Amino acid sequence: MLNVNKMFAKLLVASIIGLGCGTALGGTVVLTNGDHLTGRITQLTPSRVVMNTSYAGGIVIKLSSVQTITSQSPVKLTSTSGKTSQVTISPAPGDQGWITHTFHPVTTRAIPADLPPLPLVKKAPPAPPPVSIFGPDWDNELDLGATNTTGNSNSTLFNGELRFHYRHKPDNLLIALTGGYGVTNGTQSLGFFRSDLLWKRQLNEFKPHWAKKVFLFLQNTNLYDAIQGISIRSDSEGGLGYYLWDNKKSEFDLRAGPGYTYERFFHGQSYSYINGIAAAHFRYQIAKHVKFTQTAGYVSSLENAYNYQLNATSSLYLGLPHIVRGMGLRFSFTDLYDNAAGTQGLKRNSTLILAALTFKF
Numbered sequence: 423m424l425n426v427n428k429m430f431a432k433l434l435v436a437s438i439i440g441l442g443c444g445t446a447l448g449g450t451v452v453l454t455n456g457d458h459l460t461g462r463i464t465q466l467t468p469s470r471v472v473m474n475t476s477y478a479g480g481i482v483i484k485l486s487s488v489q490t491i492t493s494q495s496p497v498k499l500t501s502t503s504g505k506t507s508q509v510t511i512s513p514a515p516g517d518q519g520w521i522t523h524t525f526h527p528v529t530t531r532a533i534p535a536d537l538p539p540l541p542l543v544k545k546a547p548p549a550p551p552p553v554s555i556f557g558p559d560w561d562n563e564l565d566l567g568a569t570n571t572t573g574n575s576n577s578t579l580f581n582g583e584l585r586f587h588y589r590h591k592p593d594n595l596l597i598a599l600t601g602g603y604g605v606t607n608g609t610q611s612l613g614f615f616r617s618d619l620l621w622k623r624q625l626n627e628f629k630p631h632w633a634k635k636v637f638l639f640l641q642n643t644n645l646y647d648a649i650q651g652i653s654i655r656s657d658s659e660g661g662l663g664y665y666l667w668d669n670k671k672s673e674f675d676l677r678a679g680p681g682y683t684y685e686r687f688f689h690g691q692s693y694s695y696i697n698g699i700a701a702a703h704f705r706y707q708i709a710k711h712v713k714f715t716q717t718a719g720y721v722s723s724l725e726n727a728y729n730y731q732l733n734a735t736s737s738l739y740l741g742l743p744h745i746v747r748g749m750g751l752r753f754s755f756t757d758l759y760d761n762a763a764g765t766q767g768l769k770r771n772s773t774l775i776l777a778a779l780t781f782k783f
Contacts, residue, residue: 449473449493451483452517459483463493466511466522467500491520496527555783559590565752567778579604579612581776592624592637602774612774613648622663622677635665639677641699650760650768655685657721657731659699672706683721685762693762695723711741711750732759739780748782 449463451471461475471483471491490513499509499522508525554560565583581602588595597619604612620641626634640660645652661679668675678700686692701719708714715737722730737754756774763770 449491449495449497451491452489453483453487454489455487462495463491463497463511465498465500466491466509468502489519490514490517496525559588561587561589562783563587563752564781564783565776565778566780567776569777575607577604577606577611581612581774581778583776583778592626594620594622594637596620610648615646617644618642622675624665635668637663637665637675637677639663639679647772650763650772651688652760652763653686653688655683655760657681657683657697657699659697659721661699670707672704674702674704676700676702680724681721683723693729695725695729697721698724711743713739715739729762731761733757750780750782752776752778752780 449461451459451463451473453459459473459475459481461473461481463471463473465472467485469485471485471488473481473483475481491511492513493511495510496508497511499507501507508527509522510525511520511522513519514521554562556562563583563585565581565585567581569577569579571577579602581600583598583600585599586595586597597617599615599617601615602612604610618641620639622637622639624634624637628634628636638660639662641658643655643657645655647655659679659681661677663675663677666674666676678698681697681699682694683697684692684694699719699721702717704716706714716735718732718734720730720732733756735754735756737752739750739752741750743749754774754776756776757771758773759771761770
């Protein structure tokens with residue numbers, strides 16, 4: 423009899439300890455038959471409740487046998503669609519069923535509560551270094567081309583161009599030096615040198631929108647041509663221009679104004695006169711590394727309309743950065759027409775086709 427009483431006492435103590443542990447773990451399941459199970463509720467699914475008890479270990483209870491549930495600790499809730507979340511559970515009114523509440527863990531803050539949190543700033547990737555050693559506003563280029571033919575005709579031709587282009591609104595400056603030399607069957611067939619300078623400045627200080635497309639320009643062109651017998655021809659002009667459009671992909675502008683021309687030939691005869699100029703420039707970025715440009719100009723004496731020159735250049739640039747950074751190919755066609763050259767017994771028209779390897783620097 424004494425042994426039975428001792429066993430009953432041990433079971434009573436174990437139940438009290440288990441009840442205390444279950445309460446500490448914060449979970450209670452009341453069954454439909456009135457039994458109370460305590461412990462830590464770890465999972466709730468559409469068909470069962472999973473508990474971890476100190477007296478029976480892990481147990482699984484059919485949800486159809488549960489009257490109500492209480493849990494202050496987070497429980498993994500699995501919905502009928504399979505989505506999981508962390509919740510706490512409280513009894514429904516009248517202890518018939520239960521209510522789930524989304525669990526919001528308490529987090530510590532590294533700054534005082536009365537100060538707003540610092541915004542998360544994404545660090546922008548570093549900008550690629552400019553191609554030009556002069557800086558991001560410069561687009562400089564060296565073009566070199568050569569051809570050699572043998573057989574029925576022996577010819578050797580060299581041509582090249584050195585160009586400095588500065589573009590930073592409202593200013594735009596272009597300086598170009600172009601030259602070529604060639605011999606065909608022992609006779610010089612090509613020999614010229616040309617320098618070009620063009621400066622443009624947009625009038626951004628004016629308020630009307632259309633006025634911001636207007637620009638001032640100054641330009642100077644000097645030419646030596648051994649084939650046409652031109653010792654020096656220098657054209658200097660200035661005036662106003664207008665951008666029909668100007669963006670990263672394309673631009674198109676027109677310009678006109680007065681100027682002065684001085685021209686001297688090999689035989690010593692020279693001309694000088696006040697002129698007028700009309701010119702156009704077009705640029706189109708076909709692709710990231712493919713660009714097309716077109717320039718055309720008309721210069722005429724204001725004293726003698728017979729004395730005029732026409733020039734036009736079409737150019738296609740193809741970048742080859744996958745081979746060498748800054749390298750590319752340029753193909754261009756230039757047509758120069760000097761009406762006054764006919765009075766000197768020379769051909770009025772000359773053309774130049776250029777295919778060159780280019781290097782940006």
